[in-house]
Amino acid sequence: MNTQNLIAQIRKKNSFLCIGLDTDMEKIPTYLLSEEDPIFTFNKAIIDATHQFAVAYKPNFAFYEAHGRKGWKSLYKTIEYLNKTYPEIFTIADAKRGDIGNTSSMYAKAYFQEMAFDSVTVAPYMGKDSVEPFLAFRNKHAILLALTSNEGAFDFQTTNCGNTELYKKVLETSKTYENSERLMYVVGATKAEYFEEIRKIVPDSFLLVPGVGAQGGSLEEVCKYGMNKDIGLLVNSSRAIIYASSSSNFAEIAAAKAESMQREMALQIAKFNS
Amino acid sequence: MNTQNLIAQIRKKNSFLCIGLDTDMEKIPTYLLSEEDPIFTFNKAIIDATHQFAVAYKPNFAFYEAHGRKGWKSLYKTIEYLNKTYPEIFTIADAKRGDIGNTSSMYAKAYFQEMAFDSVTVAPYMGKDSVEPFLAFRNKHAILLALTSNEGAFDFQTTNCGNTELYKKVLETSKTYENSERLMYVVGATKAEYFEEIRKIVPDSFLLVPGVGAQGGSLEEVCKYGMNKDIGLLVNSSRAIIYASSSSNFAEIAAAKAESMQREMALQIAKFNS
Numbered sequence: 343m344n345t346q347n348l349i350a351q352i353r354k355k356n357s358f359l360c361i362g363l364d365t366d367m368e369k370i371p372t373y374l375l376s377e378e379d380p381i382f383t384f385n386k387a388i389i390d391a392t393h394q395f396a397v398a399y400k401p402n403f404a405f406y407e408a409h410g411r412k413g414w415k416s417l418y419k420t421i422e423y424l425n426k427t428y429p430e431i432f433t434i435a436d437a438k439r440g441d442i443g444n445t446s447s448m449y450a451k452a453y454f455q456e457m458a459f460d461s462v463t464v465a466p467y468m469g470k471d472s473v474e475p476f477l478a479f480r481n482k483h484a485i486l487l488a489l490t491s492n493e494g495a496f497d498f499q500t501t502n503c504g505n506t507e508l509y510k511k512v513l514e515t516s517k518t519y520e521n522s523e524r525l526m527y528v529v530g531a532t533k534a535e536y537f538e539e540i541r542k543i544v545p546d547s548f549l550l551v552p553g554v555g556a557q558g559g560s561l562e563e564v565c566k567y568g569m570n571k572d573i574g575l576l577v578n579s580s581r582a583i584i585y586a587s588s589s590s591n592f593a594e595i596a597a598a599k600a601e602s603m604q605r606e607m608a609l610q611i612a613k614f615n616s
Numbered sequence: 617m618n619t620q621n622l623i624a625q626i627r628k629k630n631s632f633l634c635i636g637l638d639t640d641m642e643k644i645p646t647y648l649l650s651e652e653d654p655i656f657t658f659n660k661a662i663i664d665a666t667h668q669f670a671v672a673y674k675p676n677f678a679f680y681e682a683h684g685r686k687g688w689k690s691l692y693k694t695i696e697y698l699n700k701t702y703p704e705i706f707t708i709a710d711a712k713r714g715d716i717g718n719t720s721s722m723y724a725k726a727y728f729q730e731m732a733f734d735s736v737t738v739a740p741y742m743g744k745d746s747v748e749p750f751l752a753f754r755n756k757h758a759i760l761l762a763l764t765s766n767e768g769a770f771d772f773q774t775t776n777c778g779n780t781e782l783y784k785k786v787l788e789t790s791k792t793y794e795n796s797e798r799l800m801y802v803v804g805a806t807k808a809e810y811f812e813e814i815r816k817i818v819p820d821s822f823l824l825v826p827g828v829g830a831q832g833g834s835l836e837e838v839c840k841y842g843m844n845k846d847i848g849l850l851v852n853s854s855r856a857i858i859y860a861s862s863s864s865n866f867a868e869i870a871a872a873k874a875e876s877m878q879r880e881m882a883l884q885i886a887k888f889n890s
Contacts, residue, residue, distance in 0.1 A: 364719070404715060404722035410730040414688050438715050440739060441678060442766040445638070448678035456684040465714060465739045467761055469768020487741055492716040494743020497789055498782065503775045508782070515771055 343460045344481045345548065348432050349572045351397045356608040358573050359600060360398035360434065360550065361388070362580030363420065364405050369581075371588045381409070381416035386423055388584050391593035393428050395604040398576050400434040400550075421457050432576070433459045434485065434550070440465040446475040454482045461485050463528060463550070466512045470519055477521035483548075484525055488513055488540065491530025491553030509536075513543045526550055529568070531559025531577070537567035548574055555582035561603075565610040573611065579603060617734045618755045619822070622706050623846045625671045630882040632847050633874060634672035634708065634824065635662070636854025637694065638679050645862045655683070655690035660697055662858050665867035667702050669878040672850050674708035674824075695731050706850070707733045708759065708824070714739040720749040728756045735759050737802060737824070740786045744793055751795035757822075758799055762787055762814065765804025765827030783810075787817045800824055803842070805833025805851070811841035822848050829856035835877075839884040847885065853877060 352358050365381045374380045389399060401420055406413035424433055435453040439462060440446060453462045454476075461483035464476055476484035489499050489509040499509040506514070516525055529540055531553035540549070549568055553559040554577050561577065568575050583603070587595035626632050639655050648654040663673065675694055680687035698707055709727040713736060714720060720738075727736045728750075735757035738750055750758035763773055763783040773783040780788070790799055803814055805827035814823070823842055827833040828851050835851065842849055857877070861869035 366722075402715075402719055402722075404713070404719045404726065407726035408722040408730060410726070411685075411688060411692060413726075414685060418685060438713065438739070439678075441676075441712050442764070442768075445676055445678045448640075448676075448682040452678065452681035452684070452687075456682060465712070465741050467739050467741045467772060468764050468766060469771030469773070471766050471768040473768075490716070490742050492742060492745050494716075494745040494747075497743030498741060498786065499743070501777045501782070501785065503777045503782070508772065508775070508777070511775065512772065 343432055347430070348397065348548070351430055351432070352573050355394070355397055355604070356611060357395055357397055357604040358575045358577055358607055359396045359603050360400050360576040360578040361392055361396045361583055361600065362436070362552070362578050363388070363399055363401040363584065364580040365584070366405055367409070369585050369588070371590065371592050373590065379416055379419065381406070381413065382419040382423075385416070385420045387593040388596055389424065389428070391597040392583065392600040393431065395597070395600040396431070398432040398434055399424055400436045400578060402580070403435065403437040418457065421459060425458050433461070435459040435462040438463050438465050438487065440468050440472045442468065443471040443475055446472050450476045450479060454479045461526065463487065466516065473516065474519050474521070477519060477524045482524065485550050486512065486516055486525055486527050488527040489529050489533055489536055491532045491557050491559065495530065495533070510539065510543060513540065517544070528552065531561075531564045532557055534560060534563035534567060537564060541568065541570065545570060546572070546574070548576060550576045550578060552578045555579050561606055561610065565614065569610070569614050577607070617706055621704070622671065622822070625704055625706070626847050629668070629671055629878070630885060631669055631671055631878040632849045632851055632881055633670045633877050634674050634850040634852040635666055635670045635857055635874065636710070636826070636852050637662070637673055637675040637858065638854045639858070640679055641683070643859050643862070645864065645866050647864065653690055653693065655680070655687065656693040659690070659694045661867040662870055663698065663702070665871040666857065666874040667705065669871070669874040670705070672706040672708055673698055674710045674852060676854070677709065677711040692731065695733060699732050707735070709733040709736040712737050712739050712761065714742050714746045716742065717745040717749055720746050724750045724753060728753045735800065737761065740790065747790065748794050751793060751798045756798065759824050760786065760790055760799055760801050762801040763803050763807055763810055765806045765831050765833065769804065769807070784813070784817060787814065791818070802826065804831075805835075805838045806831055808834060808837035808841060811838060815842065815844065819844060820846070820848070822850060824850045824852060826852045829853050835880055835884065839888065843884070843888050851881070
């Protein structure tokens with residue numbers, strides 16, 4: 343999917359909500375466990391109930407890999423269902439990959455060709471030749487980790503490197519990569535005060551923002567400092583939506599939660615435009 | 617596997633060779649393509665022919681993921697075969713994972729429990745809570761990226777951060793993590809001059825060393841500066857061994873290549889002990 347189609351979808355739905363499919367067998371309603379594929383059954387119900395309020399879905403690969411071959415089957419069924427049923431949805435392989443050039447090319451092939459995701463999250467530590475293979479695909483995107491939402495972000499990302507901080511150096515350096523216009527960035531909502539600085543470096547890029555809700559970030563703050571003329575944000579919520587209820591009407595409750603987030607987002611868009 | 621067992625194996629085989637299973641359908645002998653599972657057939661032949669010269673095998677996950685569900689099946693068969701047939705071998709999931717705490721826990725579960733690997737490669741960018749979940753497993757190891765063998769390593773890893781370089785800060789900081797004695801580190805052979813500095817920070821840790829051979833690193837240099845009283849090195853070779861020949865006796869040729877590397881390693885061990 344190209345960026346213009348993503349922006350059009352955001353405008354149409356008045357939403358920049360991304361729903362994280364961190365589907366955990368220990369947290370889904372117990373009555374689903376007797377299904378042949380509980381994880382896919384859960385995902386399908388969540389997607390069907392929430393797709394009108396969301397513009398993107400982000401399966402978190404660890405939760406599928408933890409269940410081995412069965413988990414991979416559930417993941418494949420989920421992305422195939424998304425691509426077939428809701429082709430307007432932007433899909434994110436939340437895999438945090440990155441390796442030497444020929445290996446990154448293989449990962450890119452896995453997520454963009456074999457699985458047909460629109461984007462994949464990528465770790466920057468190994469530099470240029472670990473990132474560029476993900477940027478070689480037309481209408482596909484690498485979402486580079488810049489400043490993450492966890493406590494460990496302060497171990498290295500905010501370290502002072504000469505006259506800047508590491509995450510800023512990552513942002514600046516990545517702009518010199520080939521096809522850098524296909525880059526997006528992960529920036530945690532728990533660090534909203536950083537958005538102003540980040541927008542000075544990447545004013546036009548889309549930012550994938552985890553950490554609103556369960557992790558304590560504020561949507562208003564993120565929008566105040568992070569929104570741009572194309573909206574430029576994908577705000578992710580996982581647990582707060584998909585585990586809003588564990589009863590038999592879990593999908594309806596998730597939809598209500600997603601709708602409430604979409605309304606908050608619509609207000610922020612209106613505020614930005616006024 | 618605990619470190620003592622790994623050291624005992626190294627002493628017994630007089631080898632610290634790790635063979636990288638970067639198994640690529642486009643590079644394996646074409647006559648294998650008619651097999652039901654060409655990748656596993658190739659891996660099994662390589663492992664059976666080379667195991668007496670090697671102490672570790674390292675499947676590179678990207679090469680399996682690129683083939684989707686089939687690729688995962690080949691990967692599972694490979695690790696199951698290794699664990700069942702050669703339980704003394706140290707196994708490395710070369711997956712370069714790393715995410716927020718609850719997600720890293722899921723990855724750890726995937727590789728240590730579901731797949732029963734002895735270790736996994738981990739990217740440090742997200743800091744402490746992204747690494748520690750991999751260290752919570754007894755007799756399992758996280759192999760943290762410190763200084764990699766690719767060109768992009770110079771983008772961020774060697775950046776000056778205050779009075780040190782980023783990769784040194786990663787090494788220093790990781791020593792404060794809980795169960796840090798279960799850490800090993802990736803250090804590229806293409807940067808042998810750095811080993812002396814690295815050994816000042818982590819004198820006792822095992823280092824996984826890619827980049828000897830195809831990427832141009834020198835075994836002698838690596839041993840000169842990197843070897844310690846427990847040997848403390850796992851030197852990886854992938855392409856130079858597994859693709860040494862594409863004829864029907866590819867496994868024999870790979871074995872000859874592995875034996876020749878083992879002999880060079882035995883010489884280096886003798887030199888160190890003298």
